Amino acid sequence: MIYSEKVMDHFQNPRNVGKIDDADGVGEVGNAKCGDIMKIYLKVDDNGIITDVKFNTYGCASAIATSSMATELIKGKSVEEALTLSNKAVVEALDGLPPVKIHCSVLAEEAVRAAVADYYKRKGIDKEIPGCTGDCSCCHLHDEHCGEEE
Amino acid sequence: MKRIYMDNAATTEMSAAAINAVTEAWKVYGNPSSLHGAGREAFFMLDKAREDVAKALGADKNEIYFTSGGSESDNWAIIGAAKAMALKGKKEIISTAIEHHAVLHTLNVLEKEGFKIILLPVSTEGYVTPKQVEEAITENTALVTVMMANNEIGTIQPIAEIGEVCRKNGVLFHTDAVQAVGHIPVDVKALNVDMLSLSGHKFHGPKGVGALYLRKGVRLPNLINGGAQESGRRAGTENLAGICGMAAALKESVENMEANNAKIIPLRDKLINGLTAVERTRLNGGRENRVPNNVSVCFEGIEGESLLLWLDAKGICASSGSACTSGSLDPSHVLLAIGLIHEIAHGSLRLSLSEHTTEEEVDYVLETVPGIVKYLREMSPVWEKIVKEEK
Numbered sequence: 001m002i003y004s005e006k007v008m009d010h011f012q013n014p015r016n017v018g019k020i021d022d023a024d025g026v027g028e029v030g031n032a033k034c035g036d037i038m039k040i041y042l043k044v045d046d047n048g049i050i051t052d053v054k055f056n057t058y059g060c061a062s063a064i065a066t067s068s069m070a071t072e073l074i075k076g077k078s079v080e081e082a083l084t085l086s087n088k089a090v091v092e093a094l095d096g097l098p099p100v101k102i103h104c105s106v107l108a109e110e111a112v113r114a115a116v117a118d119y120y121k122r123k124g125i126d127k128e129i130p131g132c133t134g135d136c137s138c139c140h141l142h143d144e145h146c147g148e149e150e
Numbered sequence: 151m152k153r154i155y156m157d158n159a160a161t162t163e164m165s166a167a168a169i170n171a172v173t174e175a176w177k178v179y180g181n182p183s184s185l186h187g188a189g190r191e192a193f194f195m196l197d198k199a200r201e202d203v204a205k206a207l208g209a210d211k212n213e214i215y216f217t218s219g220g221s222e223s224d225n226w227a228i229i230g231a232a233k234a235m236a237l238k239g240k241k242e243i244i245s246t247a248i249e250h251h252a253v254l255h256t257l258n259v260l261e262k263e264g265f266k267i268i269l270l271p272v273s274t275e276g277y278v279t280p281k282q283v284e285e286a287i288t289e290n291t292a293l294v295t296v297m298m299a300n301n302e303i304g305t306i307q308p309i310a311e312i313g314e315v316c317r318k319n320g321v322l323f324h325t326d327a328v329q330a331v332g333h334i335p336v337d338v339k340a341l342n343v344d345m346l347s348l349s350g351h352k353f354h355g356p357k358g359v360g361a362l363y364l365r366k367g368v369r370l371p372n373l374i375n376g377g378a379q380e381s382g383r384r385a386g387t388e389n390l391a392g393i394c395g396m397a398a399a400l401k402e403s404v405e406n407m408e409a410n411n412a413k414i415i416p417l418r419d420k421l422i423n424g425l426t427a428v429e430r431t432r433l434n435g436g437r438e439n440r441v442p443n444n445v446s447v448c449f450e451g452i453e454g455e456s457l458l459l460w461l462d463a464k465g466i467c468a469s470s471g472s473a474c475t476s477g478s479l480d481p482s483h484v485l486l487a488i489g490l491i492h493e494i495a496h497g498s499l500r501l502s503l504s505e506h507t508t509e510e511e512v513d514y515v516l517e518t519v520p521g522i523v524k525y526l527r528e529m530s531p532v533w534e535k536i537v538k539e540e541k
Contacts, residue, residue: 011456012463017529032532033492035453035472035481039531058530060455060472 003061004095010065015072018054024122025079027114030107036063038111040071044119048078055111062101066108069093079116083129085109151465154511158352158443159301159329159502160469164395165354171398172356175391182388183379192390199397206404207346208337209363215380216393219360220328220349221252222373226362226384227324227345228256228295230370232265235292235322242266242290246278246307247487249297253326254483257295265292274489275436276305284315293322298330298341302471302484302500303435304444306334313342322368328352328360332403333411333441344368350396353403354504359392410505411442417503417512421445424516425499428523430536434485434498445501446471448490451533452497452526454481460522461499466515469500493532 003011020041030037036059043052053075057067069090074082087105091097097105117129155163164172175195180188182196197211204211217223232243245257247269254269261267270282283294294316299306309325316323324345330336331346332353338346346363350356364370364383376385403410425447426433434446449457454472461468471482472495480486481495501515527533 008459011459014529028531032496035492035496037531056529056531056534058451058532059453061459063453064456064529 001098006095007062007065010068011061014064014068016054020054025115025119027111027118029110029114036107038067038107040111040115042115042119044079050074050077050082062097062104065094066090066104070108070112074112079119082112082116085112154466156501157467157469158504161351162354162504164356165399165402167402168355168395168399172391172395175394195394196388196390199393202397202401203361206400207363208339213363213366215362215364215384216388217360217362218358220347223347223360223362224252224326225256226373231293231322232260233371240290240292243292244268244286244294246270246272246296248272248300248484250301250326253295272487276303276488278307280308280311280315283312287319287321291321295324298325298327299441301329302482303446304441305435306439309341317342332400338363353399355396355399356392359389359396413505414442414503417507418442418445420512421501428520443503447499448494449497449523450494451530451536452523454496454498456526457499457522464518471498472496
């Protein structure tokens with residue numbers, strides 16, 4: 001399995017690693033049992049712009065690289081725009097991922113959504129998060145995927 | 151950057167003796183089956199190689215069959231024994247939960263064909279006992295197959311004692327000795343085995359060549375049909391260069407075994423002690439009855455592939471049983487079989503040494519690994535939780 005140079009760059013020099021103590025939204029997805037967990041912290045200003053974003057990830061090189069790229073792609077964007085981030089966009093920005101690693105990019109997309117969902121919740125904004133039915137991995141219920149080969 | 155190769159359980163560097171033997175054998179172009187002078191020249195080299203391999207195992211040269219490697223030998227022994235015994239109405243096979251995939255996946259195929267497969271569990275230290283085997287044997291047992299040394303955690307199974315149990319019960323016994331041959335003493339008679347698989351590239355020989363020891367009197371249907379090579383039991387013109395390289399490497403490995411191990415074992419133990427000194431790190435597999443070259447540890451809170459790629463960036467070639475390195479979502483079946491939970495099994499690191507490993511290399515690894523583990527833990531939400539729960 002060979003990773004692209006971009007993936008290796010974001011793995012070895014991950015952007016936005018860390019935590020935000022006074023975050024406005026925090027999203028955690030994945031499951032340690034499956035080998036990857038991503039946690040994304042957002043700082044959002046009064047205009048709904050993501051002014052800062054940090055991540056913590058437990059997982060393989062592509063999990064770290066997709067987290068890094070996802071945070072880069074939403075930094076400075078509005079929360080609405082962040083919600084439109086697709087896993088495909090993350091994969092493209094990284095010059096591709098090996099097929100068995102595509103799920104890492106899905107996790108990154110879901111981590112961003114989970115963080116925005118948490119931001120809305122804290123703000124008391126009742127907003128439907130596209131693609132989240134409440135029983136997907138955004139909501140930590142990822143167990144049923146475990147142990148199954150993709 | 152200098153490369154530090156600590157993945158000798160995956161494959162080894164060919165020895166000078168093996169490269170020389172291969173190089174010389176390439177020049178001998180005759181077909182060993184031909185009757186003319188060119189053929190005879192090749193035949194004598196093949197015969198000499200067979201003698202050398204047999205001698206290294208305490209076998210007779212007529213009991214050695216050359217194959218394409220450990221996987222073919224495992225497939226042949228298991229499928230062959232299963233088919234032969236099924237004709238006598240015996241359709242149960244006993245094995246262990248920690249076998250190599252060459253054995254486990256072959257057993258899966260046989261299970262689909264109607265065989266009953268019993269995979270014995272192992273202890274948390276990674277061992278199976280002769281008593282477990284004895285209790286599992288029934289009048290329908292066709293075959294017992296237990297690996298001699300585990301490729302991931304390095305544990306050595308009590309093969310001689312298991313062989314004794316099998317012989318007493320009249321059951322065929324095969325061992326996958328791919329990780330043992332050339333590293334620890336292997337004497338087919340003392341081990342009471344009927345069949346034994348080995349692979350050339352695990353002891354500084356070339357890739358794509360191996361052998362199956364078949365005790366005199368054990369008859370198996372062929373896996374590969376065709377010409378009369380290998381006494382008509384394994385068709386295909388012999389890979390003479392590979393076979394000669396393997397024989398040379400094996401001869402040397404066995405001759406130098408004691409001296410090599412006297413050097414490797416202290417380095418292995420230094421690595422084990424140094425790595426397990428990192429907090430929340432455990433050794434996989436027992437310390438006793440462990441192959442001299444294997445170090446396998448799990449670091450809590452991190453994932454193995456990230457660790458491997460960081461080590462690679464620092465010039466260290468290693469291996470892991472994490473899910474991410476296997477292409478599936480599940481970590482190694484061996485680590486799960488010794489009772490590790492998924493979360494911990496994902497953080498595994500295997501270092502496998504050779505006689506070329508130096509103390510400087512070991513020191514460099516011990517200086518490098520803890521820093522990478524710390525860095526990955528600092529960005530790990532799993533580690534964050536572990537630390538929080540501790541407080």
